[in-house]
Amino acid sequence: MKLLKDSLHYLVAAFGLCIPFAPSLNAQDLENGQLLNPSPDSWPLYHGDYSGRRHVRLTQITPQNVGSLTLAWAFQTNQTPQIKSSPLLVDGVLYFTVPDNVWAVDARSGHLIWHYNRPSKGEHIGHRGVAMYKGWLYFTTPDAHLISLDAKDGRFRWDKLIADASRGYWSTMAPLVVKNHVIAGVGGDLDNLPGYLRAFDPDSGATQWQWDVTPPAGTPNAATGGMTWMTGTYDPELNLLYWGTGNPTPVLNGTVRPGDNAYTCSIVAINPDDGKLAWGFSVSPHDTHDWDAVETPVLVDGEFHGQPHKMLMQTSRNGYFFVLDRTNGKNLLTVPYGPVNWTLGIDKQGRPIPNPAKEPAPDGRLVAPDEGGLTNYRAPSFDPKTGLFIVDAHPSYSLYFAKPADGAYGWAGADYGLWGKGVIEAIDYQTGKIRWSHDVGAGGSGAGVMTTDSGLTITGDAYGNLLALDTNNGRALWHAGTGSPMQSSPISYELDGRQYIITSSGGVLFAWALPEGIIAAKRSATERH
Amino acid sequence: MKTVKGLRILLISVAAAVSLLVVGYIQEPIRAAGQDEKALRPSAPSGGEPGAESYAKHCAICHGEQREGILPAFPPLLGINHRMTDDKIADLVHAGKGRMPGFPSLQDGELSALLHFVTSAEPASLITGSGTKGEENSGIAEGGAAVFQQNCAFCHGRDAMGGETGPDLTQSKLVREDRTGEKITQVIREGRPANKMPGFNLANPEISGIIAFIREREAAANAHPGGRRGVAVADLQTGNVQAGKQYFDGIGGCVKCHSPSGDLAGVATRFEGLELEERMLYPEGAESTVSVKLPSGQTISGLLAYRDEFTVALRDGKGIYRSWPIARVRFTVDSPVDAHVRLFNKYSDDDIHNLMAYLQTLR
Numbered sequence: 001m002k003l004l005k006d007s008l009h010y011l012v013a014a015f016g017l018c019i020p021f022a023p024s025l026n027a028q029d030l031e032n033g034q035l036l037n038p039s040p041d042s043w044p045l046y047h048g049d050y051s052g053r054r055h056v057r058l059t060q061i062t063p064q065n066v067g068s069l070t071l072a073w074a075f076q077t078n079q080t081p082q083i084k085s086s087p088l089l090v091d092g093v094l095y096f097t098v099p100d101n102v103w104a105v106d107a108r109s110g111h112l113i114w115h116y117n118r119p120s121k122g123e124h125i126g127h128r129g130v131a132m133y134k135g136w137l138y139f140t141t142p143d144a145h146l147i148s149l150d151a152k153d154g155r156f157r158w159d160k161l162i163a164d165a166s167r168g169y170w171s172t173m174a175p176l177v178v179k180n181h182v183i184a185g186v187g188g189d190l191d192n193l194p195g196y197l198r199a200f201d202p203d204s205g206a207t208q209w210q211w212d213v214t215p216p217a218g219t220p221n222a223a224t225g226g227m228t229w230m231t232g233t234y235d236p237e238l239n240l241l242y243w244g245t246g247n248p249t250p251v252l253n254g255t256v257r258p259g260d261n262a263y264t265c266s267i268v269a270i271n272p273d274d275g276k277l278a279w280g281f282s283v284s285p286h287d288t289h290d291w292d293a294v295e296t297p298v299l300v301d302g303e304f305h306g307q308p309h310k311m312l313m314q315t316s317r318n319g320y321f322f323v324l325d326r327t328n329g330k331n332l333l334t335v336p337y338g339p340v341n342w343t344l345g346i347d348k349q350g351r352p353i354p355n356p357a358k359e360p361a362p363d364g365r366l367v368a369p370d371e372g373g374l375t376n377y378r379a380p381s382f383d384p385k386t387g388l389f390i391v392d393a394h395p396s397y398s399l400y401f402a403k404p405a406d407g408a409y410g411w412a413g414a415d416y417g418l419w420g421k422g423v424i425e426a427i428d429y430q431t432g433k434i435r436w437s438h439d440v441g442a443g444g445s446g447a448g449v450m451t452t453d454s455g456l457t458i459t460g461d462a463y464g465n466l467l468a469l470d471t472n473n474g475r476a477l478w479h480a481g482t483g484s485p486m487q488s489s490p491i492s493y494e495l496d497g498r499q500y501i502i503t504s505s506g507g508v509l510f511a512w513a514l515p516e517g518i519i520a521a522k523r524s525a526t527e528r529h
Numbered sequence: 530m531k532t533v534k535g536l537r538i539l540l541i542s543v544a545a546a547v548s549l550l551v552v553g554y555i556q557e558p559i560r561a562a563g564q565d566e567k568a569l570r571p572s573a574p575s576g577g578e579p580g581a582e583s584y585a586k587h588c589a590i591c592h593g594e595q596r597e598g599i600l601p602a603f604p605p606l607l608g609i610n611h612r613m614t615d616d617k618i619a620d621l622v623h624a625g626k627g628r629m630p631g632f633p634s635l636q637d638g639e640l641s642a643l644l645h646f647v648t649s650a651e652p653a654s655l656i657t658g659s660g661t662k663g664e665e666n667s668g669i670a671e672g673g674a675a676v677f678q679q680n681c682a683f684c685h686g687r688d689a690m691g692g693e694t695g696p697d698l699t700q701s702k703l704v705r706e707d708r709t710g711e712k713i714t715q716v717i718r719e720g721r722p723a724n725k726m727p728g729f730n731l732a733n734p735e736i737s738g739i740i741a742f743i744r745e746r747e748a749a750a751n752a753h754p755g756g757r758r759g760v761a762v763a764d765l766q767t768g769n770v771q772a773g774k775q776y777f778d779g780i781g782g783c784v785k786c787h788s789p790s791g792d793l794a795g796v797a798t799r800f801e802g803l804e805l806e807e808r809m810l811y812p813e814g815a816e817s818t819v820s821v822k823l824p825s826g827q828t829i830s831g832l833l834a835y836r837d838e839f840t841v842a843l844r845d846g847k848g849i850y851r852s853w854p855i856a857r858v859r860f861t862v863d864s865p866v867d868a869h870v871r872l873f874n875k876y877s878d879d880d881i882h883n884l885m886a887y888l889q890t891l892r
Contacts, residue, residue, distance in 0.1 A: 461837060
């Protein structure tokens with residue numbers, strides 16, 4: 001127990017998130033200091049902070065009073081696309097997206113401040129949100145442009161190309177701002193295209209650097225792909241950016257790209273100032289199942305088997321939970337967190353060894369998990385108090401096919417999901433053992449996870465219920481039907497002394513809070529003591 | 530016969546709900562070309578008309594509120610008058626087909642109102658292109674896109690690149706070689722009975738539109754050849770019948786619920802290829818029953834209609850929906866389909882191919 005306590009002190013001390021309740025700056029102005037130490041009345045980065053833990057230090061809403069949680073407001077986009085983005089909150093204004101659209105909404109009342117729309121061609125599969133620096137927003141588009149807007153009024157500022165959409169690229173991700181770099185990635189695995197990460201100057205939009213995931217297209221025996229379609233994390237002390245990369249292409253046909261296909265399906269560490277690779281770790285060497293390793297690389301400082309470590313954790317789409325030493329990319333733990341049947345074991349470097357017999361074949365192969373993976377882009381959460389890594393898992397089975405006639409371009413095969421379900425799993429990061437699990441329904445939920453310092457786990461089920469679970473044991477403490485499953489990850493902030501939890505389902509954004517009366521009573525009780 | 534039918538017919542509402550949920554979950558990673566969801570979510574039809582009411586009650590859950598279908602599982606009914614006579618539609622409504630249940634009680638006035646509604650012209654809101662990868666259709670192909678979506682997309686895919694039962698038209702030898710469109714027209718008009726493709730009674734401009742749309746998709750596919758491929762019936766013939774029968778009768782435990790001369794008699798004539806294999810491994814939407822004991826001591830049983838961790842609901846023998854908070858009742862669910870889930874981590878790929886070989890003998 002002492003060990004755990006010590007490690008928790010270490011955790012809290014090391015990550016620099018411990019400056020409590022520093023007042024935020026005014027007038028839609030977001031400086032680097034605020035990005036490094038977000039105040040409780042803000043959510044200035046995709047994951048809330050650079051660590052990707054999606055854990056908030058707020059404690060107004062507790063396991064004891066969450067039963068009184070109620071709707072503060074709802075915002076209707078009045079659009080068909082589902083909200084898959086995480087909002088940013090800066091100076092009382094929420095910014096969130098669906099493809100081609102950005103909304104600025106008053107975080108206190110939920111009323112519209114402005115709406116930006118830019119119709120485009122390209123893949124409209126989803127959108128994860130905006131980035132912000134100083135008074136400017138950065139927004140990626142289905143046709144792979146990076147647009148800068150004035151946060152005050154949504155006025156267009158500039159438009160830069162991330163990639164050529166006519167070749168099959170698109171972009172859905174929320175860029176990441178690190179120092180004076182706006183870092184944006186690309187999607188596009190229906191064509192044999194190389195993935196990359198590009199840094200833009202926040203003022204001029206000029207390209208600062210580009211890091212290529214694979215050798216150029218056309219290199220013999222080499223994969224293309226490795227799309228960079230999810231927002232990474234950042235360690236300011238090591239000055240390293242951590243990013244997950246997508247699957248290699250051709251997707252299901254691995255015969256023309258022998259070997260590990262580095263650095264596709266990998267976690268990479270990159271210097272944000274020059275785009276140089278520090279290290280890379282292959283999460284799925286030679287992937288043939290579309291298991292992008294883009295799930296949040298969560299940064300945790302603490303003890304691992306008695307030794308202090310700067311760790312990186314990922315519940316990967318391929319079904320394995322990884323703990324790495326993020327200073328050098330060395331593996332500490334690799335263990336499956338659900339049904340997985342595609343490996344022959346784990347190699348000396350901690351990487352799964354793909355079983356050639358489970359590569360897609362003309363007559364089909366039964367593979368677990370399915371193409372959607374054991375988890376996907378919605379965020380997991382790390383709870384420092386319990387040491388639990390909590391993830392929305394998707395145990396599933398599917399059939400994978402590929403035959404010579406399918407060729408070696410783009411998908412190059414076909415796959416079909418057979419069955420799946422959703423389970424919220426709490427993983428002990430030191431052993432990979434599942435401490436508790438909570439079923440969330442047939443098919444799978446798709447909701448992200450957020451934890452709070454008061455011991456709550458906020459997520460959703462497959463039927464559209466928003467759930468507040470007890471982080472200690474996974475028990476449901478509160479729920480509300482929202483009409484459609486959450487396809488985003490929750491966030492939380494405190495404004496005017498009231499804690500809000502923001503979730504979405506369908507095209508609606510919801511703000512949940514305790515009734516004012518309960519907050520007032522709680523406040524006066526605290527003052528009396 | 531009743532049990533055979535009972536096993537065969539899906540609990541449509543659950544199937545629709547589950548398939549929508551599944552689609553919702555997997556749409557992200559799948560990134561299939563041609564998923565323009567906007568085109569398929571029109572507003573609800575205006576009420577009042579008796580045929581529309583009957584449609585909304587019996588048909589809309591599968592075929593969509595605007596008859597647009599829920600692809601790929603449920604076909605659109607828009608333009609059905611181009612491929613079926615009223616008599617044929619009435620027979621189909623009464624008898625059902627495949628996974629579609631029959632509605633024998635629909636008679637007389639309600640039936641003719643329904644037929645009138647089903648075969649009436651489409652609402653203007655549905656005349657829209659497929660919008661694959663954001664490319665815009667123009668002119669004649671745009672009109673053809675709408676006709677294609679209504680009549681052809683269920684089998685051939687929204688982007689004409691192949692669906693569950695129809696081949697990829699952008700790779701078709703006939704399409705490629707028939708530069709005048711004469712042969713394509715003939716196939717559309719006469720169908721290909723041997724391959725189960727029906728003929729379509731369409732006007733010349735509609736056929737020209739379809740051909741223009743297919744040509745456009747052909748060009749797009751050639752420019753972006755990386756889409757998903759399909760699975761042919763011939764691909765799934767690597768198993769051994771005898772080994773499959775052994776697995777069925779023995780270690781697989783299939784005989785606990787199924788019989789080759791009972792529910793599975795002729796299964797290979799109803800399903801083939803990938804669809805048969807998918808249903809063999811997990812019959813999506815198979816029904817479960819539930820028995821709910823109320824605080825009063827009364828027990829009510831029926832088909833499980835809904836269950837999350839807070840609410841349980843059933844449809845009783847009269848088709849009436851009832852629900853309860855889970856904390857207030859005791860209930861037991863019987864889901865025979867769970868036996869399929871328990872097999873997933875036991876199958877070898879050979880087991881699956883052998884079983885498939887065996888099921889294909891059940892004609």
